[in-house]
Amino acid sequence: MTVSDPVVETVVATIGRSATEIRQGLIGRRGTVDEENPSGETQAEADVWADELLGDRLTGIGGVGQYASEERAAVVDCGDDPAATDAYAVAVDPLDGSSNLTSNNTMGTIFGVYDAALPARGDALVAAGFVLYGPITTMVLATDETVTEYELSGGERTVVERDLTIPAEPVVYGFGGRVPDWPDDFRAYAREIESELKLRYGGALIGDVNQVLTYGGTFGYPALESRPDGKLRLQFEGNPIGYVVERAGGRSSNGTQSLLTVEPDALHDRTPLHVGNGELIDRLEAALA
Numbered sequence: 091m092t093v094s095d096p097v098v099e100t101v102v103a104t105i106g107r108s109a110t111e112i113r114q115g116l117i118g119r120r121g122t123v124d125e126e127n128p129s130g131e132t133q134a135e136a137d138v139w140a141d142e143l144l145g146d147r148l149t150g151i152g153g154v155g156q157y158a159s160e161e162r163a164a165v166v167d168c169g170d171d172p173a174a175t176d177a178y179a180v181a182v183d184p185l186d187g188s189s190n191l192t193s194n195n196t197m198g199t200i201f202g203v204y205d206a207a208l209p210a211r212g213d214a215l216v217a218a219g220f221v222l223y224g225p226i227t228t229m230v231l232a233t234d235e236t237v238t239e240y241e242l243s244g245g246e247r248t249v250v251e252r253d254l255t256i257p258a259e260p261v262v263y264g265f266g267g268r269v270p271d272w273p274d275d276f277r278a279y280a281r282e283i284e285s286e287l288k289l290r291y292g293g294a295l296i297g298d299v300n301q302v303l304t305y306g307g308t309f310g311y312p313a314l315e316s317r318p319d320g321k322l323r324l325q326f327e328g329n330p331i332g333y334v335v336e337r338a339g340g341r342s343s344n345g346t347q348s349l350l351t352v353e354p355d356a357l358h359d360r361t362p363l364h365v366g367n368g369e370l371i372d373r374l375e376a377a378l379a
């Protein structure tokens with residue numbers, strides 16, 4: 091199953107084909123480099139390598155006017171201006187959860203295709219998704235039409251689930267940050283959820299969100315006392331994941347409103363991130379109000 095817009099399809103196909111190579115290329119690239127990304131985090135060798143690989147390929151696609159990544163400071167202009175033409179901007183988190191490389195646990199690649207110049211609101215996305223490097227490599231892709239799960243193998247993208255929707259009955263939850271760093275209102279909400287659902291936390295947003303899409307439930311990386319804006323990045327993580335979960339019938343929130351309606355100030359803005367079954371996100375927002 092392909093995407094009807096040919097530029098978006100080329101972006102998705104390019105990321106799908108690159109995923110097999112990225113997975114293979116992680117071998118021997120588990121160390122860190124002596125550099126920080128624009129969020130002030132130490133980069134893994136694989137973060138830098140995956141960004142260069144995706145950047146080289148995505149900037150070469152006709153109809154892609156901008157490329158931006160969690161691993162580079164500025165937007166790369168590579169075609170027509172997405173604000174003034176029908177070109178798109180592609181934003182990626184080349185490796186999500188790359189600290190899991192050390193312990194050989196799940197990681198992902200996140201992407202968003204925006205019909206606007208970056209930084210942009212999430213409601214300017216026309217497609218978004220992620221690759222999950224689990225026991226097998228899968229991609230979840232959301233467009234305005236539907237959400238599809240694929241298995242990726244040898245450059246091929248094979249549909250395994252059409253019209254993916256979040257199960258109605260929530261089962262799992264995962265919350266990031268240390269408990270003593272949680273604001274009191276979030277802690278009270280978390281205590282309730284802990285008594286209702288089953289904990290799943292793997293330290294990679296993609297792995298944890300895919301559990302929520304599979305079983306129902308919620309994932310949150312809240313505002314912390316020490317970090318009122320949370321940890322995760324709006325353009326590269328919050329918007330694409332919010333888009334996928336909303337298209338799958340769930341809700342996203344920064345604590346007060348849909349992630350897709352948050353006005354960005356800067357490319358590397360952080361945001362508290364909450365996604366999952368609508369009823370749980372409604373309760374979260376009521377608890378934080």
Ligand SMILES: O=P(O)(O)OC[C@H]1O[C@](O)(COP(=O)(O)O)[C@@H](O)[C@@H]1O
Nearest residue numbers: 185186187188189266267293294295
């Ligand atoms: O180590 P913590 O605080 O649990 O944070 C885990 C979170 O940080 C991240 O690893 C951040 O993403 P990056 O690896 O892309 O920087 C998320 O995938 C994950 O949800």
Ligand SMILES: [Mg+2]
Nearest residue numbers: 183185186187
């Ligand atoms: Mg990430």
Ligand SMILES: [Mg+2]
Nearest residue numbers: 183185186187
């Ligand atoms: Mg990353």
